[in-house]
Amino acid sequence: MRKGSWIVVGLLLIGLGGAYFWYQKQKNRADDEPYGTALKPRLEMSSFEFTNITSERADMTMKMLIDNPLPVAFKAKGVDYKVYIGDALVAEDAYRKTIQVESDDSTLVQMPVKVYLKKMTEVLKTLENKGVDSVDYRIQSTFDMDVPIMGERTFSVNTSKKLPVYYIPKVKIEEIDLGKLGLKRTDLAVKVDITNKNQFPFKFRDTKYTVSIDGEVIAEGTQSDDIRIAKDAVTPVVFPVTMRPNKLDNVVWKALFEKKNTPYEVILDCKLISEDNSFKNSPFKTRISGTLEDLKGAKK
Structure with missing residues (x-):
């Protein structure tokens, strides 16, 4: 085998060894994390605000921080997500704009949510009867992503944040x-x-x-x-x-x-x-x- 070929093989082995070492490190981090997000995008609720309230529904904007811990950039065609107050599903929606995040970087995305007040009122009444003044607002999301080398991948990410129980006047x-x-x-x-x-x-x-x-x-x-x-x-x-x-x-x-x-x-x-x-x-x-x-x- 020629000398140049040995160099190429050596570089490939080094690359594979580095990739394996990185994977094991991230896997160990994932095992230690409650949601195992070290090997996939991380989603965190920064805040949310009511943008419009009528007698029928409340429109909200969730500000979500999307973090990319992968060694390569990714591009997502959009995000499908469900919103829970406690254990009760109150909204389902989708963000259909392209999201692109570089390796080891993050971006802030504003996701729209429409909550129909009839359903929300039932949930709030249950919490009120239990004397609950704060609750987990939970997001279940699914990303369809294009990751270099890995190709098309679907990732499911959950996140939650404890906030006060908000009532519509x-x-x-x-x-x-x-x-x-x-x-x-x-x-x-x-x-x-x-x-x-x-x-x-x-x-x-x-x-x-x-x-x-x-x-x-x-x-x-x-x-x-x-x-x-x-x-x-x-x-x-x-x-x-x-x-x-x-x-x-x-x-x-x-x-x-x-x-x-x-x-x-x-x-x-x-x-x-x-x-x-x-x-x-x-x-x-x-x-x-x-x-x-x-x-x-x-x-x-």
């Missing part, structure tokens, strides 16, 4: 006060209770609201000042609204004689302001509906 209409009857009367008041079960206060900012009775918008208003909502409490608030012209007579008639069959709807639109980053400038829009008979009284 609840708005309940107590009264719609029509004030004194009169042909020139144009103002009314909507009295609401805002329940905040979180262990921190927040504010409603840039608040707008409309009042509809029997499917017709009859009044609307805005609140220029911040509305302070106490922590772990029910805060009563009165929203003054201006009734649209020529709406009073019809509303008064229904409030007097047709309460049972007359539906109402109040739409409240604002931003949630809090020192907690999860509710920092989160748009909040809720619809409260029922019949006039459901209220303590559609006062005249």
Whole structure:
């Protein structure tokens, strides 16, 4: 065998020996880690925030740190993931942008999550009944990756982070006060209770609201000042609204004689302001509906 061939063989043996040594080192690290992430990408939840809240669902953004401990760069076509609060599955979603991470490097990715409030409310009610004030937020993720030399590979990675139990504020209409009857009367008041079960206060900012009775918008208003909502409490608030012209007579008639069959709807639109980053400038829009008979009284 020629001298050059021996050199090539020697280099290959050194390379294979180095690769084997690296593999054994990483394998030992993986055995010592709870999730065995030394031989695959590591996923860590940095933070999450509510980006939009409606009566039906909460949109959130999870900031996820993706770490690559491999000796080569990888490229992932996307990530499929499931979100759990405690042991309850609350959302499934996917991130479909390409993720590329160099060897021994990391990147921060913002993943969208849509949580439907009916399911979330059930989970939060269970935690509340158990007296739980913090819980594990758990992510199960799957990467389809293209790794040099190794080719296409699928990796499943789990991560969790213990955080406070976050509650969506609840708005309940107590009264719609029509004030004194009169042909020139144009103002009314909507009295609401805002329940905040979180262990921190927040504010409603840039608040707008409309009042509809029997499917017709009859009044609307805005609140220029911040509305302070106490922590772990029910805060009563009165929203003054201006009734649209020529709406009073019809509303008064229904409030007097047709309460049972007359539906109402109040739409409240604002931003949630809090020192907690999860509710920092989160748009909040809720619809409260029922019949006039459901209220303590559609006062005249």
